[in-house]
Amino acid sequence: MHHLFHLWVYLETSPLLGLTATLAVYTVAVGLARRLRFHPLANPVLVAIALLALLLAAGRVPYSVYFQGAQYVHFLLGPATVALAVPMYANLRRIHAAARAILPAILAGSLASAMSAILIARLLGAPRLVVLSLAPKSVTTPIAMGIAEQIGGQPSLAAVFVLLTGLLASILALPLLRRVGVRDWRALGLAAGTAGHGLATAQLLLQSETAGAFGGLAIGLNGVITALIVPPLAAWLSPF
Amino acid sequence: MLQGLTMLLICQFAGEILARGLFLPVPGPVLGMLLLLTGLAIRGRQGKTAPGVKQAAEGLLSHLGLLFVPAGVGVITEIDVLAGNWIAVAAALLGSTIAGLLVTGVVMQRLAKPEM
Incomplete structure (x- = not known):
């Protein structure tokens, strides 16, 4: 003993x-x-x-x-985020060709995710800490934890929300988007990466390399966009 | 492999220094990703490839799910907050994930020209 x-x-x-x-x-x-x-x-x-x-x-x-x-x-999440440059580079030509669609799509999706998360949580009476930790939940963990800390949320709570979001997105992405007629793998990958970061992208990567590349691009761009828009959005939408 | 992993770390390192040094709101690893992309594009123009980086990146990305596990287990430290607000949290997560997926997917499909 x-x-x-x-x-x-x-x-x-x-x-x-x-x-x-x-x-x-x-x-x-x-x-x-x-x-x-x-x-x-x-x-x-x-x-x-x-x-x-x-x-x-x-x-x-x-x-x-x-x-x-x-x-x-x-x-290793850090180096893995850097590693997303490799599938992005492999598809640079295709990404370049679709650039005019990609930026508005990610910007709109990023705004939709963050605003709906803040508003739904507020409407249902969640405390300030929870609302602010929910705001950055659609980006990859290290980025979300950084943003949560910056706006007054709780990084560990944000990490949990990021994970749950990724799981939901990997379950919902294909059935939901196919039901509304989205079949282009570029659009499916971009949506998975924007709404469900690496977790949903990894799920689609099993079925399509194209989806993986556009998902990787979305993770990076959405990370940058979210880091820029969530702090002012949070200040505007959660003034309590 | 070792060379590739070192390059990934150097890019992240440079990204962190840039982000913190210039007070940029962008996280270090994302800047590191942009630096690596630039590096790969420059090498590509000279007709060179980077097999080591490719191998290390593919190795890491093929187990991307594993990397989320440690932070996810952290859910046990937040059980009280989650239990106290589970309806609001569940609705916000579900609603915003659906909104994000639909908006991004539909806008992309509408705007992107079909590939030849």
Whole structure:
């Protein structure tokens, strides 16, 4: 017993636990998704998060202890954002050809996401902190956390909203847009990237390289646009 | 692979320094992405490719979902706030995601000319 206690003390102070658990559980979740033929509800990210949350609760491991190890995975979001330049460059000619459609589409989608999130949350009586953390939720995690902090929201809450938004968008993107007659992979990818950042883009990338490239472009451009429009929008729409 | 990963980090590093040094409202990694895109375009004009960067980028992007897991598990630290406002949060997330998808997709499809 004494021995086990020492082992636990070691694991609690070492990054090994959080890092190994994250990779192992995600691998299991990907295997499960493959077995269920990539059904949207078997989304490996969603499954992995649910399993890890349950494991932490069962073992009474605080999130800060888990994050000591998981931070190494989290850190890679930065280089991965930079890496989006590669699929963008591969499709530069096609992106250039459609530039006049891309900018208005992302700008309109970005405004629609942020304004509707703020207004719906306000209308239903959410507190200021929640409303301000919802405003940047359609961009990729590091950007959203930065914006939330800047406008007086809570970065960790924003990270959760970003994730839930990405999951919703990866489930809804194809059925919803096909129902209203959007079939162009460029438009599908752009919508997924604008409304659901990397998570929804990764889901479409499994089916179309074109969607992946336009999604990557949308993640980057929407990140820039949202960083510019959300602070004034939040000041205007949430004056309480 | 190692070269490519180093290049991605250098771009992010330069992006962070630019963003913080010039007080730009744009996050460092996004500037880093634009720097890498510029770099790739310049090399491309000289007829050169960057196989290392391509390999590192594809490696990272093929496991993009994994990278969201640690922040997502953070949901357990916000359970109280979420439980207290779950109707407003659920409605705002669902409504705004649908709005964002529809507006972007429909505008893009209407404005983009079909490709040859």
